[in-house]
Amino acid sequence: MRRAILILIALALATLACAPSAFAEKRVALVIGIGDYATLSKLNNPVPDAKAIAAALKSHGFEVTEYYDLPRAELLDALEEFGSVADQASVALVYYAGHGMEMAGRNVLAPKDMEIDCEKKTPKRALDLEQLFSAVSGAPQQVVLLDACRNDPFPQCPKRSLGGGSGFRGFERITSQGRSLLIANATLAGQLAADGAPGQHSPFATALLTRFSTEPASYLRDLLEAAAGDVQQISQGGQVPEVLTRGGAVRICLDEAKCGGITASPPALEARVAPPLPGSQAVIPPPPPPSNAAAEAWNAVKDTESEAVLETFIAKFSSSFHADLARARLTELKRQHKEEKAKQEQARLQAPQSTPQASEPDPVFIPKAGGGDWLIILGSWPKSQKFKATQRLSYLNGRGVRARIVDTNQYPNLSAGLFAVVLGPYGKPLAEQTLSSLRGVVGDAYIKSGY
Incomplete structure (x- = not known):
């Protein structure tokens, strides 16, 4: 009797093993693309990028929900609904393409109807980035792909520095946590990502689509690291994506049946062109110059x-x-x-005819360099922003300050990798005296020994 019961139990277990599991793994994805902004600068490619990513995920078995150009209220509803779906899934993935930024110490996403107060630099109807992470938090394994921080979203805001621009910054370092959370950001903290030429995909989306196609059996973190390397190579170091893991490794592949397998190497970077969207006609561009x-x-x-x-x-x-x-x-x-033309025209119309032209500011007396190793630093910028150093130099020349631009790598005591606008060298007493006379011209100037 006991032997018969054991046989029946074994047969039942075998039947369960062969039958489709009621708890089969479910992989879900939420794909968001926003480019048709109401007041921020419009973007050409987030929606086409998101549609291509959604199609790629569907082809690898993900249940994909797609939303495009949503205002804040609808975007919140979409995240809440997806959160309920993610609670029942083994893997939850979110891809976001559109504007994203750091503002007042917060990382925020920009829905279609976001606005900005240029003077206070405060957003209206922004969405905290954390709400994106909350949407996937119910799944045991979580993936968030951020193709955001594209270009300057606030061209209507006045310049905030000699280098121009609205003071816009990309995301601060992402500190979100999860049980097993994999994050890929299109660029490093504080930096901008390229949107891509009209009609093409962004560099990050192009790299993702290529790797999705050629390496579906690779572990997803390895795939994302490879895509990050592709972007860095394509941009010649101008854009460096970041891949982060929180709370434990995410061991999933797009092709779960062959997960961890070896696939063929992807085609050469020059040949990587993302597939056209369904219903669109492929256009083969002429080969670019080297x-x-x-x-x-x-x-x-x-x-x-x-x-x-x-x-x-x-x-x-x-x-x-x-x-x-x-x-x-x-x-x-x-x-x-x-803006300059409008200001000139306004000044011309408002100025009384009898008002004489404003005189040029009195030039600042600058002694001849020599006799020491102390430099007066009038500003310094990364080498990728040399135009800011040039603008500072032009400003100073207009005030009679004949400075020059130097490569800080030539001076052992200066921070390396910068272009600096400097005066000198002088002896220290003369450098301090000259610095005092420059306070009204460049408030943040300082002196430092170059050697």
């Missing part, structure tokens, strides 16, 4: 004040990463030129 040619040309023109020069660069290197930088620079220049 990437080193684009980089060299960009180094030559990035500080220009000429719109025509930037337009010529964009036409020649339209498919390069540097063309995105040129487009952003061109947009900013056009805005600046328009």
Whole structure:
């Protein structure tokens, strides 16, 4: 009798093992793309990027929910609904493409209807990034892909520095936690990511789509690390994505049946073109010039004040990463030129005819350099922002301060990797005396021994 019972139990277990499990793994994804902003700068590619990512995830068995160009109230509803779905899943993934930024110490996403107070630099109807992480928190394994921080979202805001721009920064370092949480951010903390040329995918989306296609059996963290390397190579170091793990390793693959298997190497970077969206017609662009040619040309023109020069660069290197930088620079220049023209016209109309022209500011007396190793530092910037050093130099020249730009790598006591605007060298007493006379010109100037 006992033997018969054991046989029946064994048969039952075997039947259960062969039958489809009632607790089969469920993988869900929420894909969000926002580009048609009401008041922020519009973006060409988040929606096409999100649609292509959604199609790729569906092809690998994810249950995908898609939303595009949502205002804040609807975006909150979408996250709440997805949170309920994620609670019942083994893997929950969110992909977000659109504007994202750090404001007043908070990392926020920009729904379609977000607004900004330029003076106070405070957002209206922004969405905390943490709410994205909350949406996946119910799943044992969580993945968040952020293709945000694209370009400057606030071109309508006045310049906040000699270097121009609205003071916009990308996300601060992401500190969100989870049981097993994998995060991929399109760029490093505080930096910007490229949107990509109109009609193409962003560099990050392009790298993801390529790796999704060629390495579906790789562990997802390995795949994301490889995609991050692709973006860094394509942009020649101009954009460096970041991959983070919180609370334990996420051991999943797009192709679960072959998870951890070895796949063929992806095609060469030059051949990586994301597939067209369903219903669209593939357009094969002409081969771009070599990437080193684009980089060299960009180094030559990035500080220009000429719109025509930037337009010529964009036409020649339209498919390069540097063309995105040129487009952003061109947009900013056009805005600046328009503002300057409007101010000049307003001043002309408001000034009484009898009012004499304002005199130039009195030049500051600067002694001749020599006789010491102390420099007066009038500003310093990363080498990627040399145009800011050039603008500071131009400003100083207008005040009669004949400074110069130096590479700080040439001075052992200065921080390396910067371009600095300096005066000197002088002996220390003369450097201190000259610094005092410059306080009204550059308030943050200081002295330092260069050697």
